[in-house]
Amino acid sequence: MIVTAKQASSHCGGHPAMNSAKPTLPAQILSQTPSTSSITDRLWRHSLYNVLDQQPLDRVNVLGDNSHGHLSCVNTLSWTPDGQMLLSGGDDRTIWRMDPDYDVDYPFVCKSVIQTGHKANIFNAHLLPHSTRIVSVAGDNQVRVFEAAAALAHSQSEPETTYSIDQLDCRVLRCHTNRVKRIVTEDSPDLFLTVAEDGSVRQHDLRVSHTCGPGGSCPAPLIKCQHELSALALSPLSPYQFVVAGESPYGYLFDRRNTGRSFDEEWGSLPPTSGPSIATCVRRFGRKTKPRDDVYGTHITGARMSSHNGHEVLLSYSGDAVYLYSTRDNPQDEDEHHGSSIIPSSQEHRTDVIPIASDESHIDVQLAETNDNEASSPLQRATADQGDLDGSDSDDLTLDAMPWDDPSVPIILPRRRFAGAGNVETVKDVNFLGPEDEFVTSGSDDGNFFIWHKATGELHGIYEGDGSVVNVIEGHPFLPLIAISGIDSTVKLFAPVNHRSEFSRIDKQEDIIRSNSRGSGQLMTRGQLALIRAALSGQELSEGNPCNVQ
Structure with a gap:
């Protein structure tokens, strides 16, 4: 289901703010929005968002209830560029539209529900720019x-x-052969990218028709990897570059500027449907890890590129933390941010293998040994690993390595690490917040979402956003208004308030981070289980090929 929603009065599933004190910013601000292209607009938005740094957030609305709303998990949230609508989609295979009402502070309400016809959970939904296409x-x-x-x-x-699919013109694309996880839009009503667990990223052009399926004419993917992909990010400031990640310890930066020419296409023939990748992999984003760590199970659940500067990249590692990178960093430079970036030779890539049990029912998860110099408190441990980014104890660290990665592609190491949230149970997205992307945010397995200062890595806030797990966090395009979703069937809205926050959990940060740290230490990923099953069945792990360069 896709739900489209606008800010509206508190009927139809919109609950009022949690107490009598009004939120700092009224909904009427939406009706005073200046031109989105003006310098005045940027300054106006910046002044509004400053309150995020000065005042606590609190829950100001809940979209949906037991009688109205999504029927299960909400997997995707997307604001329209003008901030007037919020789209949501989830396991009930519908999309909502929620709209604003300028007479009430912050409530959004469902106005349209689209029965999509999907046969499985919706993972992502977007409105294409300059169009009415979802x-x-x-x-x-x-x-x-x-x-x-x-x-x-x-x-x-x-x-x-x-609305049913019979009432709306629906075009179905079956180019992917496995679950499709993410969409990124460009400044076009016709072009967008998708990433799927078949290891491919595809560019779709709605102006060009083709036939999907066996013997069809689906255009060749931009890239094709030998492992599952699930995360995709693109910045409007550098749309020729995009980042992908998935069942690998690396994020990959691809460049579409060197795609080459197809004379057949230029003469009107259909594009090729197979062959090497079209885009070029120009960088890998990786980490330094302890030599004893098993990197075969390492994977990335979320990726985001900054829309403010176009070069900063966030990657969220399952069972670990969120890392900040820059596409501008030279992989051969050495500085205080990311230490030595000398890439070890393939002989130096080390991996400790967990012994395989003789019976799958007796699989034990090997926990990493405790470091003798381990920080004494959860808060210290959440920031102590920054030393690894600074190059300290480099003799005890090695770069993540996977057999299908091309060692000739340079590796960029992280500038900063943001720890404390739990990312084990479900797929966590990651995001920037603020008009200049001053903050980093992530959901957590404990039902909270975390906000850090990007410049320092300092924890700014912890807020209860879901009854179980927070997966998705999307900031409004210009208001200090944040939409949150996860396992609950409802969507929560958070905004700065001028009173004590009822949903802040920063006073319990020690206990929260300690609990999340224990959960992350017991992770066994799908990749690890696949290796174990392969060993038990007598199969060898296929090395495959790196992400092909086309």
Whole structure:
């Protein structure tokens, strides 16, 4: 389901703020928005968002309830560029649209529900820029494009309306062969990228028709990797570059500027449907890890590129932390931020293998040995690993290595590490917050979401955002308003308030970080289980090929 929502009065699933004190910023601000292209607008947004650093956040609304809203987990949230609508989608295979009402502070309410026709959970949904098209991707391997003009034009004065695929023009793309996880849009109503667990990233151009399926004419993917991909990021300031990640300890930076020419296409023939990748892998983003660590199970659950500067990259590692990189960093430089960047030879890539049990039912997870100099408190441990980024104890560290990675592609090491959140149970996204991306945020297995200062790595806040797990955090395009979703069937809105926050958990940070640290130490990923199953069945792990360069 895709739900489109606008800020609205507190009926139809919109709960009022949690106490009588009004939020700092009224919804009427939306009606005073200056031109999005003006310098005045940027200064205006910056002044509004400054309160995020000065005042605590609190929950100001809950979208949905037991009788209205999504029926299960909410996996995706997406604000429209003008901030007037919020799209949400989830396991119930519907998309919501929520809209604003300028008479009430902050509540958004569902105005349109789109029954997508997907046969599995929706993982992502976006409105294509300069259009009325909504794109969704799901676990049924499909990409669906809806001409949703009717749903988007639905009047606030009208009751909530559900639209079926029979009422909306729907185009189904079956180019991927496994679950499709993420969409990134460009400044175009026709172009967008998708990433899937089939290891491919595809560029879709809605102006060009083709036939999917066996014997079809799906264009060749931009890239094709030998492992699953699930995270994709692109910055509007550098749209020729994109970052992908998945079942590998690396994030990959690809460049579309050197795609070459196809004379057949220029003469009107259909593009090739197979062959090497089109984009070029120019950098890998990696970490230094202890030599005893088993990197075969390491994977990345979320990626984000800064929309403010175009070069900063966030990667969220399952069972570990969030790391900040820059595409501008020279992999051969050595400085105080990321220490020695000398890449060891392939002979120096070391991996300790966990002994394989003789019976799958008796698999034990080997926990890493405790360092003699381990920090004494959870807060110290959350920041102590910064030394690894600074090059200290470099003799005890090695770069993550996987057999399918091309050692000729340079590795960039992180500038900063943001720790404390738990990322084990589900797929956590990661994001920037603030008009200049001053903050970094991530959900957590404990139902909280964390906010850190990007410049220092200092923990800024911990807030309860879900009854179970927070997976998705999306900041409003210009207001200090944050939408949160996870395992609950509801969407929560957070904003700065001028009173004590009822949902802040920063006073319990020691206990929270300690608990999350214990959970991360017992992670066994799908990659590790696959290795164990392969060993038990007598199969050898195929080295495969690196992400092919086309």
